[in-house]
Amino acid sequence: MAVTVRIPTQLRTLAGGASEIAVTGETVGEALQALDTAHPGFGERLFDDGGSLRRFVNVFVAEEDIRFLDGTDTKVGDGTVVSIVPAVAGG
Amino acid sequence: MAHVRALRCRECGRTYDVAPHYSCEWCFGPLEVAYDYDAVASSVTRDRIAAGPPTIWRYADLLPVDPTDGGLPVGLTPLVRADRLAEELGLGEVWVKDDTRNPTNSFKDRVVAVAIAKALDFGLKTIACASTGNLANAVAGAAARAGLPSYVFVPADLEPAKVLNTAVYGANVVAVDGTYDDVNRLCGELATEHPWAFVNVNVRPFYAEGSKTLAFETAEQLGWQAPDHVVIPVGSGSLLTKVHKGFQDLVRVGLLDDASVRISGAQAAGCAPVATAFAEHSDTIRPVKPSTIAKSLAIGNPADGYYALDTVRSTGGALTAVDDDEVVAGIQLLARTEGIFGETAAGVTIASLRRLAAEGVVRPDERVVVYVTGHGLKTLDAVAPHVGATATIPPTLDGFRAAFPGTTEG
Numbered sequence: 001m002a003v004t005v006r007i008p009t010q011l012r013t014l015a016g017g018a019s020e021i022a023v024t025g026e027t028v029g030e031a032l033q034a035l036d037t038a039h040p041g042f043g044e045r046l047f048d049d050g051g052s053l054r055r056f057v058n059v060f061v062a063e064e065d066i067r068f069l070d071g072t073d074t075k076v077g078d079g080t081v082v083s084i085v086p087a088v089a090g091g
Numbered sequence: 092m093a094h095v096r097a098l099r100c101r102e103c104g105r106t107y108d109v110a111p112h113y114s115c116e117w118c119f120g121p122l123e124v125a126y127d128y129d130a131v132a133s134s135v136t137r138d139r140i141a142a143g144p145p146t147i148w149r150y151a152d153l154l155p156v157d158p159t160d161g162g163l164p165v166g167l168t169p170l171v172r173a174d175r176l177a178e179e180l181g182l183g184e185v186w187v188k189d190d191t192r193n194p195t196n197s198f199k200d201r202v203v204a205v206a207i208a209k210a211l212d213f214g215l216k217t218i219a220c221a222s223t224g225n226l227a228n229a230v231a232g233a234a235a236r237a238g239l240p241s242y243v244f245v246p247a248d249l250e251p252a253k254v255l256n257t258a259v260y261g262a263n264v265v266a267v268d269g270t271y272d273d274v275n276r277l278c279g280e281l282a283t284e285h286p287w288a289f290v291n292v293n294v295r296p297f298y299a300e301g302s303k304t305l306a307f308e309t310a311e312q313l314g315w316q317a318p319d320h321v322v323i324p325v326g327s328g329s330l331l332t333k334v335h336k337g338f339q340d341l342v343r344v345g346l347l348d349d350a351s352v353r354i355s356g357a358q359a360a361g362c363a364p365v366a367t368a369f370a371e372h373s374d375t376i377r378p379v380k381p382s383t384i385a386k387s388l389a390i391g392n393p394a395d396g397y398y399a400l401d402t403v404r405s406t407g408g409a410l411t412a413v414d415d416d417e418v419v420a421g422i423q424l425l426a427r428t429e430g431i432f433g434e435t436a437a438g439v440t441i442a443s444l445r446r447l448a449a450e451g452v453v454r455p456d457e458r459v460v461v462y463v464t465g466h467g468l469k470t471l472d473a474v475a476p477h478v479g480a481t482a483t484i485p486p487t488l489d490g491f492r493a494a495f496p497g498t499t500e501g
Contacts, residue, residue, distance in 0.1 A: 009283070010116045045117065055397055056102060056119040065392070067377050086119040089295045089394050090221050090275035091327020 003031045003076050006083040014041040028059060029072035031082055046084065056087035094130040095155050098122040098296055101398070111213050111293040121394065122296045124155040132344040137315060140307075140346075147201055147304040153340055154304075155297045156208040163194040163236050165204045166304050170312040170460070175428040176441075180448040183455040186318070188309060188462045189431055195256070196466035197387075197434075198305065198330065199229035203290055205301035207233050210288030217242065217287040221278040223271050223326065223387045224253030225434075225465050230290060231262035242287070244274045250386060252469050270381060272392045299395075302330045306337025309460055310347055317341075317350040319457035322444045324436045324464055325356040325365050325410070326388040328399030334462070335402045355408035355452065356399055357443030359383035359435075363412035365396045369403060370410070376400065384415045384473045385435040387465060409452045417442035419477050422467060432467035440464075 005021045007014075015021050016039075023038060025031035036043035048054050059066045060083040066074045076082065097106040102120025113122055135152035143149030147166035148158040169189045177185035193200040203226070207218060218234040219242040220226050227243040234241035243257055247266040258264045267274045275292075282289045290298045310317055317338055323331040331354060338350035358366040361383030368376045376396040381389035393399070403410050413421070418435055421442030426432045433441070444461050447453040467474070484490035492498075 010119070054102070054118050054120075056114070056121065065378055085276075086114050086279075087121075087394065088272070088275040088279050088392065089113050089121065089292045090271070090278070091291060091329050091390050091394050 001026060001076055001078050001080065004079075004081045005031060005035050006081060008084055008086055010086065011042065011045060011084065014045070015039045025076060027072065028061060028066055028074045028076060028082055031076060032059075032072070058085045058087055059083065060085055093154065093156050094127045094134075094152070096125045096127050099125040111210075111215065111288065113293055113295045124296050124300055126155070128340075128343055135344055135346065137311075137346060140311065147204060147301065150304055150307045153307065153337075153344070154205055155300050156205060156212055159208045159211060159237075161236070162204055162207070163200065163233055165193055165200040167308060168192040170309060171429065171431070173429050173461075176425065177459075179424065179428055180445055181455060182448050182453065182457075182459060184458045185444075186309075186313075186458070186460045187425070187429060187431060188305060188460055190305070190462065190464045191431065191433060191437075191466035195225075195228040195232040196469065197225035197229060198302070198462070198464040199225040200233065201304050202226075202298045202301035203229040203233045206288065206290035206294045206298035207237055207239075209294055209297040210290070211237075213288065213294075215286060215288035215294075216240075217285070219243065219278070219281070219285075219287045219289045220291050221245075221271070221274045221289070222291075223389055224249050224257075224469065225387050226291065227253060227257040227262070227264070228469075231257040231260035234262065235260040244278055246271050246274055246386075248386075250470055250472055252471060253386075256469065271390050272378070275392075299329045299333055302333035303337030303340060305330075305462060306334045307341065310338065310341055310350075313458075315347060317347055317352050318460040320353040320355065320408070320453055320459045322355045322357060322440055322447065322453070322459065322461045324388055324440045324462065325358050325399055326390045326393065326436075328356075328365060328393045328395035328397075330462075330464070331356050332395050332398040332402055335406065352406060353408045353457075354402050354406045355443070355447055356403050356410040357440045358410065358412045359385035359388055359418060359439050360412040360414045361385075362389045362391060364391060365393060365399050366410040366412040368396070368400055370412075383418075384470075385418055385439050386470075387434060387436045388439060409447060409450075411443040411446045413439055413442040413446060417446075419473060421445065422474055423478070425463065426467070431463060433463040434465035434467050434470040435473050436465055437463040437467070438473070
């Protein structure tokens, strides 16, 4: 599946300044791994040593937080937009 | 002189210069103020605090910014011994920290006072926030007092009283179609393109420190002793985390000998991501879509949820979730026994105290402090279906006697 990953400002230097990167994958996890393969460095910023998404990295699929879906196992289809978003502050 | 060294990521420990930043560029963890505690310890004393103003600024040595002149008088709110409440709950020594008595009637005046002082320090001249209501009131009031424009972003379904209590100060009130979490995301984006002080976004590391003053005051008002157990409402988790840090800071700089305070947290069942993780012994906090009358705590994606959970676990406390009926009963219980009218968050907290007492988590041999963080007049809608006139009578003695027989007997 062809997926578009939206890159937050803090991580764009890893992707040559791009705000969006096209990758392929069947799930959110695969798409993010593909991102790391295409642009090494993303993996260590997004995932902790145990391979889990860092606690303050949020990922949205079509505007929905993947923690409401199936996490990194959430399926993605052709044209899906996956957004990497720093955790909000607030409260 | 504020004894601040840097900003430091709570997750990975990377440090940053003092600036209006709130998240780590490496791992997105939240930034926190790092102090030079040796410098703080060498300047602060109980006498110096006692000689200070009757506001949060008496603790300026332990805050991340120097006081501003002429702000609203925030803090040093009453700590009230609550014997009748304690008796109803089968507890021994209970105290209520009555933070309804701040200028805009909630604890948010504390954090906003610190945030605005720091905003001015940064040269930021417009004050903004994402709010569930109390913060909106506090930002609008404090900005008016400081002569600064303000923009407050709130969920469109907020209680009317909280909107009016904000708009009256001349603030720009922006009602956003969405939940608080949606409002928060929007403000995160706005903060990147507006040179404004979003008190709980880009100024948040400083803002949050203001909540420590609730611990400082509690200790001072108890004669420089720490309580055994405190019960605190949990929305973002920041208040709970910072009250704990406040007690720790007092030990670290030598103002308290020991502060092994048990910290318990209170959430509404309709928005209880942290209490759910606690109950399930989970290290993962799953966001929720809030549905509760306790709108000031309706944060489905709590920024400091992990730290609140860690704090409760490490101090031997507990987290509970109470339903809306318990919340209303909690408001009434506090009002009826102690004459203090708290908002829905107070209802959550009192109801949680009741639950924890019944479960034996909060014990009769403990000195307990419960934090009432906002005034009930802000959330009248919650109690309106439950209380009202006891009787409606004609303007005659007979009418009264008929409605209240036997009252002449004293």
